[in-house]
Amino acid sequence: MSEHGAGAEILVGYDGSPDAAAALEWALDQARRDGRPVRLAYVFEWLTVAGWVGPGVTPGMWPDEQARRQVEELVGKAAADAAATHPGLDVRGEVLDGPPALILEEASTQAGLLVLGSRGHGGFAGLLAGSTAVNVTAHAHCPVVVVRRRPAESDRAGHVAVGVDGSEHSLLALGFAFEQAALRRVPLHVVRAWQPRREQWSLRGEQARDAALADQRAEVDEALRRGQESFPDVEVTVETAAAAPAGLLIDASRNAQLVVVGSRGRGGLRGMLLGSVSQQLLQHAHCPVAVVRER
Structure with missing residues (x-):
């Protein structure tokens, strides 16, 4: 641990x-x-x-x-x-x-x-x-x-899902998710939802959008490196999309044993201890939700 x-x-x-x-x-x-x-x-x-x-x-x-x-x-x-x-x-x-x-x-x-x-x-x-x-x-x-009480909840054979946005809290969540996936001997599904500014979706076309998404994936890969060194047997999949993070994580929770998030991420207002993504997951996720924050 x-x-x-x-x-x-x-x-x-x-x-x-x-x-x-x-x-x-x-x-x-x-x-x-x-x-x-x-x-x-x-x-x-x-x-x-x-x-x-x-x-x-x-x-x-x-x-x-x-x-x-x-x-x-x-x-x-x-x-x-x-x-x-x-x-x-x-x-x-x-x-x-x-x-x-x-x-x-x-x-x-x-x-x-x-x-x-x-x-x-x-x-x-x-x-x-x-x-x-x-x-x-x-x-x-x-x-x-x-x-949340559901039939045969503990019998799910699915993955552990985690939301990563590059913030300090999401990196703590990623470490916790690696531990849980290793304990359960299940895959880890990493979700990186990116909501670009309007000008980033401008008239530059599909090639520019693909390049922006590739940059997001590179950031995720960097964050994953330490976890994969510590838990080399954990199979990792990555989903990167230009979408609302809460929606992607709720979808990822449908067949998951556990979904993990930081208490707040980059989008959180200063002084808020629990971000909107965490709150939406607490209300709507289809599996248990782990919220991780720094001690």
Whole structure:
């Protein structure tokens, strides 16, 4: 493993929902490949009319302790069941207190990978469609994988797809994608979508356009060189096109095991932590999405 948390645990945001169960199964499959421990984290958010309640509040504002015990039993059973069905894996669970996005962001500092279901209930209600997923994915201190529940998702035999635009974040995503393709022993499909300025499509004709696309391919080849040196057994295909990157990556995700992107690329506005391509993939990809950003 590389700088993406060698030996560090896989953290799973878990709330007992069907999508959280899919995220846990994905994480267990990943742990079986790379040997890392798995930690289930249920974020218990205490709400009152005054907002979030945590340690230090007055006794009259404490939440229902029975509900917390039920949560602890839920997480404990899920961890025990996962350990029983995946012998040899180190699986444990815990209940954390606070706003889910903030607590998961803090917990990610000790993780090598954070895995979330696309939607949940309780602390993760509306996860994918709302701001929580965007905040967690943008601010986490490790790569984040968002898993959308689909039948036989882990049985796909397809490739790992990755978007590359030459930005620092996309190069980090490329390194992560090489690792994942090598672990799964599947091909890596690299997508380089290029949206030229209008003057670049001017009257100079098809030859000029072909030359521009060749330049884009040369840039991709340069980025691929280091990954191919580290993972020589990974078969690599490259798709370069003058098109919207999100659309190409969504298409590439149809038969993929995983699609990988940087948190934002060259087109991102300064100060934005999650670009529009990443957000569109979280909403529309046909397979789990990994979003990689620098620690």
